[in-house]
Amino acid sequence: MGPERSAAEEMRGQGEPAGEECKPCQGAQAASALHLVSAVAQWILLLACLIYLGMDFLQPSASQGDKVPWTHIRYTGKSVKGVAVNLTAELGPMQIRNGSILIPCDGLYLVSLKSFIYLEEEAWLKLTLRGTHEASSSALWEQTVHSDSTVNLTTALYLFQQDSITLWTNSNASISDLSFTLVLISGNKC
Structure with a gap:
């Protein structure tokens, strides 16, 4: 052992x-x-x-549309020199008053504008998207249109609550098939 x-x-x-x-x-x-x-x-x-x-x-898209401010406008008609185009909403929860789109909350908005412009008197006109904040008004976007032509705008703008957006021309014209869409893409949901 x-x-x-x-x-x-x-x-x-x-x-x-x-x-x-x-x-x-x-x-x-x-x-x-x-x-x-x-x-x-x-x-x-x-x-x-x-x-x-x-x-x-993951929620149904119908409830998403209620939460996100947006509007879609279709317009065909005449513009009068120095007068805002009388826009009315076709779809969407954003309010339009006297042709002006009322911005419900601060944020970055996607803007899409397409139309065909027929000039009546002048050889050109200036199409202006104006923003009004409190008592002041400023051009957010402008395009000079020569003869009869198509207008295309797709951009993003930061807008503030209580602002309003209007579309102006500096000459008489016929506006055909205007399609204008404004959607909040980033910011405070109202």
Whole structure:
């Protein structure tokens, strides 16, 4: 039995240094496992944030249209020099009063305007989209139209609550198939 004990003791003696050598390996494995758990937790948190942010997009589009201010206008008629074009809403919850579109809240708006202009008296006219803020009025966009031509505008404008938007010409003209759309794309929802 003596030689067996010495072999067992020898095995234990060899096992102890081997165990001490594996402690750094076990520490590295624990750190790897901790990094893996942390990465999985971060991905789950990221996914939860994306789901939370995407909740509005998952709702039916009918309720989205009620939340986002927008209007779509179609117009065919005459413009009178120095008088705002009498716009009326075809679709959308934004109000129009006396031909002016009332801006319900601050934000960045997408503006799209397309039309064909027939000049009646002059060789050219200036088509102006004006913004009125409190008592002051300024041109937001202008285009000079020579002879009979098509007008195309697609732009983004930052507008303020209680502003109003009007369309003006500096000459008499016939406006055909005017399509005007204004949609809040970023800002405070009202």
